[in-house]
Amino acid sequence: MAKPKVATTSLAGCFGCHMSILDIDDRILDLVEIIDFDKSPINDIKEFTGECLVGIVEGGCANEENVRVLQDFRKHCKILISLGDCAINGGLPAMRNTIPLKECLDEAYLNGPSVHNSTGKIPNDPEIPLLLDKVYPCHEVVKVDYHLPGCPPSAETIWQALTALLTDKPLELPYELIKYD
Numbered sequence: 772m773a774k775p776k777v778a779t780t781s782l783a784g785c786f787g788c789h790m791s792i793l794d795i796d797d798r799i800l801d802l803v804e805i806i807d808f809d810k811s812p813i814n815d816i817k818e819f820t821g822e823c824l825v826g827i828v829e830g831g832c833a834n835e836e837n838v839r840v841l842q843d844f845r846k847h848c849k850i851l852i853s854l855g856d857c858a859i860n861g862g863l864p865a866m867r868n869t870i871p872l873k874e875c876l877d878e879a880y881l882n883g884p885s886v887h888n889s890t891g892k893i894p895n896d897p898e899i900p901l902l903l904d905k906v907y908p909c910h911e912v913v914k915v916d917y918h919l920p921g922c923p924p925s926a927e928t929i930w931q932a933l934t935a936l937l938t939d940k941p942l943e944l945p946y947e948l949i950k951y952d
C-alpha cells in the first residue's frame with residue numbers, strides 16, 4: 772500500500788521551523804517508514820507529485836509568490852498545518868506591518884545608513900516577487916486546519932502532532948508542548 776505523503780514549505784520564515792523538524796533526530800528514520808516526503812526543501816522536490824495527506828507551512832505571506840505557494844499547498848494537502856509563529860501571526864517579518872511599504876523599501880534600498888546604491892533605484896526586475904502591502908498569517912489567505920505555535924515549535928511538538936495525524940488519532944498535545952511562556 773502506498774504510504775501517505777507529507778509536504779513542507781518555507782514562505783516568509785527563517786527555516787528555523789524546518790530545523791526543528793530535523794531535530795526529531797533519528798526518529799526521522801521511523802517517519803520515513805510510514806510516510807513519503809513530497810514537495811519539500813528537506814528532499815529538494817520542487818513540485819507536487821500528487822495529493823498529500825499533510826502539508827506543513829513555515830512562515831507567513833510577504834509576497835505574491837508566498838501566496839501562490841500557499842494556495843498550491845491548500846489545493847494538494849488534505850490537512851494543512853501552520854508551523855510556528857511566523858505562519859500563525861506573521862512573526863518577525865510582520866514587524867514591517869506598522870510601516871508603509873514605500874518607507875520600508877526606501878530605507879532598505881535608498882536611505883538606510885549602510886546602503887550604497889549608485890542607481891538610486893529600488894530593484895524592480897520582473898523575476899523578483901512583488902511584496903504585499905503587509906505580511907499576512909497563513910489562515911488569512913487559505914483555510915488552515917491546525918496551528919502549532921512556537922518560535923520554533925519543539926521537535927517533540929512536531930513529532931507528536933505528525934504521528935497523531937498520520938495514525939488518525941485525535942491531536943491532543945499536552946500544555947507543556949504548546950505553551951507560549
Ligand code: SF4
Pocket residue numbers: 783784785786787788829830854855856857858862863921922923924
Ligand atoms: S517561527 Fe521562528 S523559527 Fe519559525 S520561521 Fe518564524 S522566526 Fe523562524
